[in-house]
Amino acid sequence: MVLLVALAATGVLWTAFAPRGTAEDTAATNEAVRAGRALYLQGCSSCHGLQGQGGNQAPSLIGVGSAAVDFQVSTGRMPLAAPGAQAKRKDPIYSQTQIDQLAAYIDSLGGGPRKPVIDEAEWNDADLAHGGELYRANCAQCHQAAGAGAPLTYGKYAPDLSHATPTQIIEAMRTGPESMPLFGPGQVDEADAVAIAKYIRHVSEAPAAGGHGLGKYGPVPEGLLAWLVGIGGLLAVCLWIGARQKV
C-alpha cells in the first residue's frame, strides 16, 4: 500500500516536474537526430563506427557533445581531407543546417559540451582589454601574440586564428581539439571566454596601424623585407649611380 502510494506520488511528481519540452520541440529534435544520423552514416561512420563508438583510425564520439561536432565540421577539419599530423582548416562541406543535424545526432549519443550561443548584449559587454590579458596569459604561448599561429612538434601546429568565428573559438576552448588543452567553465567562465573571442576577432579584423602587417610575425618578415627590399633596393641604387658615370 505504502509502495503503491509512493509510486503514484512519484508519477504525479514526475508529470509536474518533467522537462517542459513541447511535443513539437521533441518532434523537431527527433527529426534533426534522424537526419543527422543519415548524414553520419554516409559521411562519418566509415571511420568513427556505425554507433559513433570509434575505431582504429578515429576516436569515439560518444559524449563529445554538439560543441565538438560544430567546431570540427564548421571549420572543415572534419571530414578529414587526408591523414596527417593534424587536421587542416578548409571550407566546410556541410551546410550549417546539416552541421546542426549532425550535432543533434552526436548529442543524442550522450551529453558533452553544448554549442555555445553568444547573444549580442553579452558580446557588447565583453571587456576587450581583459580579453587581451587573458589571451596573452593563456593562448599566446602557442597561437602567438597576435593570433598568427605557430608550429608545435612534428608537424602539428597551433593554427592561425584570424578565420575563427567567436563560436568556433569558444567551442575550441570548451572541447580542446587535437593538441589544444581544454579550458572548462571552471578555468575560463562564460564572460571571459566571450572576452577572449572578442579580443581575437579584434586583432584579426583591425587594420595594421603602421602600414602592411607583414603577417603579424614581427622580426622574421621584417628582417626579410629589410634585406630584400631595403638592402636589395639600395644596392640597385648603387649600381644605378655607378652606371651613370664611366666605370
Added chain:
Amino acid sequence: MTTVPPPPLVKRPGPVRALNRAADERFGTQGALRRNLNKVFPDHWSFMIGEIALYSFVILVLTGIYLTLFFDPSNTEVVYDGSYVPLKGVEMSRAYASTLEISFDTRAGLVFRQIHHWAALLFVASILVHLMRVFFTGAFRKPREVNWLIGVGLFVLGILEGFAGYSLPDDLLSGTGLRIASSIAQSIPVVGTWASFLVFNGEWPGENFIPRLYVVHILLVPGILLALIGAHLGILWHQKHTDFPGPGKTEHNVVGHRVFPVFAAKSSGFFMLVFAMLALLGGLAQINPIWAFGPYDPANVSSASQPDWYIGFLDGSTRLFPPWEFRGLGHTVPAVFWPTLILPGILFTLLAVYPFIEAKVTGDKESHNLLQRPREAPTRTGLGAFAITFYLVLWISGGNDVIAKTFDISLNAMTWAGRVGAIVLPPIVFYLTRKLCIHLQERDREIAEHGIETGIIQQLPNGEFVEEHRPKLPPVPDHPRVPTDRVALPSAGDGHAKGALVRRAGRAVSGFFVEEEERQPEPTGSSSQHPEGGH
C-alpha cells in the same frame, strides 16, 4: 662740360667666396679646404655600400632625437588610458605606455618610430654587406688593418645598440628577449649570477633597468659609435680609398672624381635615396607593432618570439645546440652558455683577427692599395663563403618556427636540418667556391695567353678544323692616365643614352662577378697582382 670717367668695374665676390675669404683670413682654412675638396674618390658602385650605413646612422640620430622628446624610460607601473582601446585599463610600465602614446597619440610619432626601426635594420645590414665587400676584395690588407678592426667594432656595437633600442618599449616580445639576455648572463660559469645582478640591478626584471638601458641606448653606445665612425672615415680620408686594378690605376694613385663637386653631389643624392627608401619602408610597412604584442609580464610569453634579424643567428644557434648541461665542482654550466656566448665570442674574434692571420699565412707584408677580385684569392673567397653559409644556416634556424608554420614543415625536421646543415654545408660550399675561383683564374689566364675565340672555323688542307684565336686587343682606357690623386677627371659626357646606361650597369656588375674580358695580362712588378703568395 667735363666728363667724369666711370669708376673702374670691380667684380664683387659672391657670398660663398666672401665667406671663404673671411674664414681664411681668420683661421687660414684655404689650404686645408683646397686640399680636401680636391681629394679624389674612385667610382666603383660597390664602394657606396658603406655610405648606406653612414646615412642610416644620420637618420637614426635625427629620428631618435624626435623620439626622445616623447619616450619616458621608466619602469613605473601605470594604468593605460590612451586611445588604443584593446589595452585600455591594462597595467603597464611608463615606458610601454609612452611608446603607445608615440604610436597613437603623437603627431608623426608612429612614422618616426617606424623609420627609426627600419633604419636600425638597414644600418646593421649595410655594415654587414660593406664588410663582405671589404673582405672579398682584400681591402682589409695592410695598411688598412686598423680600419678593419674599427669596422668590426662598429658592427658589434651596432648589434648591441639595436638590441638596447628594441628592448626599451618594454613590450612582451622585447621583455622576452631581455629575459633571455639575463639568462645568458646567468649562464656564465662562476660569475653568472653576479653579472646578471649587476646588469639588471638585482633579480629579474628589476626596478630600474629601463632607465639604465636608455642611457646605454641614447648616450653611451651612440657616443662610441660616433667616435668610431669619425675614426673610420678619418683613417679612410688619410689612407685614401682603394680601387680595382684598371688602366691608369697603380698602387700609388687614386683615379676618380674630386670631392667637390662630383663626389659631393653624388653622395648627397645617394643620401636622399637612402632616406627615401627608409621613408618608404617606414610609411608602408609596419614594424615592431608593440601594441599587438602587449605589455611585458614575466608570466607571459608568445610563441614565435624572435629578435631582430642581426641577433637572429644567435637565436638560431641556441635552437640548434643540443641540451648539454655540465655540472661539476659545485657549478653548473647550462647549455645556453655555448651557443650564445662562446660561439659569438669565437666568431667575432676570428672576424677581427682575420687580416693578421691571412698576412701571417701568406707571408704578405706589402701595402696594398689595389683591390683583388674574389677569384684572385680562392682560399680567402672560399673561407668567406664558408662563413656566410654557416651564418645563413644559423640565421634561418633562428626563424625556423615561422618558416615551419608558413611552409608547413615539421619544426623537428627544420631543427635537424639546421644541425646537419651547420656542420655539413660550410665545408662543401668552401670547396666549391675555391674550385670555382681557380677555374675562373685559369680561364682568365687562357684568354690572356691564347686570345679570344673568334668563332671563325678554318679547314686545314689535311681536313682538320681549327678555330681561329685572336690576341686580345689592348684595353681602351676609360680614363686617361693620371699622375697624381690631385687631378680630377673629366666626367662622362655620353652617359644619358639609355643603351649606354644599361650596358655600363651590366659592366659594373660583371666587373665583380663575371669574367672581365678586357683585363690586361698581368703586368710584372706589382705585388698586388700576385694573389695569396704563400698559399
